[in-house]
Amino acid sequence: MKILICLSNVPDTTTKAKFVNENTAFDTTGVQWIINPWDELALTRAIELKSDAANSIENITVITVGGKDAEPTMRKALAIGADDAVRIDAEPTDAYYVAAQIAEYLKSNPFDLIFSGIESADYNGSAVGGMVAEFLNAPSVSAVSGINFDSGQVKITRDIDGGNEDVSVELPAVLTVQKGIAKEPMIAAMRGIMMARKKPLNVVAPVEVEALTEIANFEMPQAKPACKMIEPENVKELVDLLQNEAKVI
Amino acid sequence: MSVLVFTENWDGKFKKMSFELVSYASKIAEMLNTQTVALSIGDVQEDELKTLGNYAADKIVSVNNDKLKNLDNQAYTSVIAQVAEKEGAKVVIIAQNNMGKALAPRLSVKMKAGLGAGVSKLPSSVEPFTIFKKVYSGKAYSNVVIKSDVKILTLAQNSFEFEENKKSPAIENFEATIEDVKTNVSNVQKQTGKILLNDAEIVVSGGRGMKASDQWAPIEELAELLGAATACSRPVSDEGWRPHEEHTGQTGKNIAPNLYIAAGISGAIQHLAGISSSKCIVAINTDKDAPIFEAADYGIVGDAAKVLPDFIQAVKDIK
Known part of the structure; x- marks a missing residue:
């Protein structure tokens, strides 16, 4: 069994969004880059599953579409426990473009399970996993909050809008994963960091694909009026304001 | 067309x-x-x-x-x-x-x-x-x-x-052409009798300031009274005090209710990212400098454990 994990290289979640070039580009000054949090959970779960020999997972590969600046993030994934990494050398212009590149790679390098975070912390498109599956005409399961192996079968739990379901699918399949799949992201140990330097990070040339969308510009949220403070003894006043001023209760 | x-x-x-x-x-x-x-x-x-x-x-x-x-x-x-x-x-x-x-x-x-x-x-x-x-x-x-x-x-x-x-x-x-399905669903658990977080018009949410998992009664009571769903911040779901489905914030659920009540939540930037589309935000927190007050419309500096019972009473009074 081979698992591929689609990684996004995103700004640390504490980053404040700022833009340059008349609000057409994200200001990367001083930004720390991390593995997209949901992708990191996917990687963590894959490593947990691999550590049980009964699951016979031979390989975990991480893949990204990005420039050389994405490599430290890929090395981090290798340090955590991925076996090898692939970087498709192109700027990730939109989700369709990224998914087309990953699908193209998968056509000549088949995997049994493909994991993708349900969302990326930058463009919040929730799109790449499902798109890859459609390009490959493979099944996909979305909002996955549990993955287990049971005598060669992959047992999946997915969240539906108002509950959850136990699901199994034919492989190869794409699973887009969310919170719940792993408890906490795994942290790289010193030995892992040393070993990561020797693990393969293959750079692949992109294929020609035309993006379907384009960001025209960015806007900052409108500033909120100052918070109206109420004394803790006066909760009645708060309830009155919620009822008669904000009209929300 | x-x-x-x-x-x-x-x-x-x-x-x-x-x-x-x-x-x-x-x-x-x-x-x-x-x-x-x-x-x-x-x-x-x-x-x-x-x-x-x-x-x-x-x-x-x-x-x-x-x-x-x-x-x-x-x-x-x-x-x-x-x-x-x-x-x-x-x-x-x-x-x-x-x-x-x-x-x-x-x-x-x-x-x-x-x-x-x-x-x-x-x-x-x-x-x-x-x-x-x-x-x-x-x-x-x-x-x-x-x-x-x-x-x-x-x-x-x-x-x-x-x-x-x-x-x-x-x-x-319409009779659509449908090939054989490849997804097999064996067991469905539906939440019943509960207002779903993403559907809720009012959400009552608790953070680490609630201090322990057994301190959730006032959150649940207020939610029930207002016809609201319950939610929590990331540390609370990470600690296992509440189920992960309740986690609102950047890596949890993104919600946009009419009213979001944050009790004992300091308002880390990741939390605010998930709730900032709420139409009205109420914050109750002991720390007057907590970032949640920058996002809030109405704020009370105080211990949620003390404020919530009064809140519940005040809502009962108007119902």
């Missing part, structure tokens, strides 16, 4: 989200000077299908087939694509919820149609087709041009004020 909107039902009844979607789709149809076609998948009776006409659907296409009993992403995508083609859809509208996130990306590839994910407003222009969406988990917004001939939009929940506009739509039962 048309605008196609995919509606969801729950045991044969449409969800409120479906009416938001139809209303939203009809506004885009107006901008494009075309008609609104609503697609329903599943076993929905004619009387219920007709309710979509209350929100300006011009036509309803109903697809009912045993193979579609459970969600199979490929089969559902294929059905939507068949109907979109049949109706000459220029825009397809889907909810930005678990089902929508499962289907919209697949449909985008199948129809080679650019995806605008998580829109909360009408397009600012239809030529070029320009949508407005959150990026960086709500810390900023972007205007995105969709260049393809057909466009797919997913609408963020509770983000669009829907209005009644009665029409008498024709209902068509």
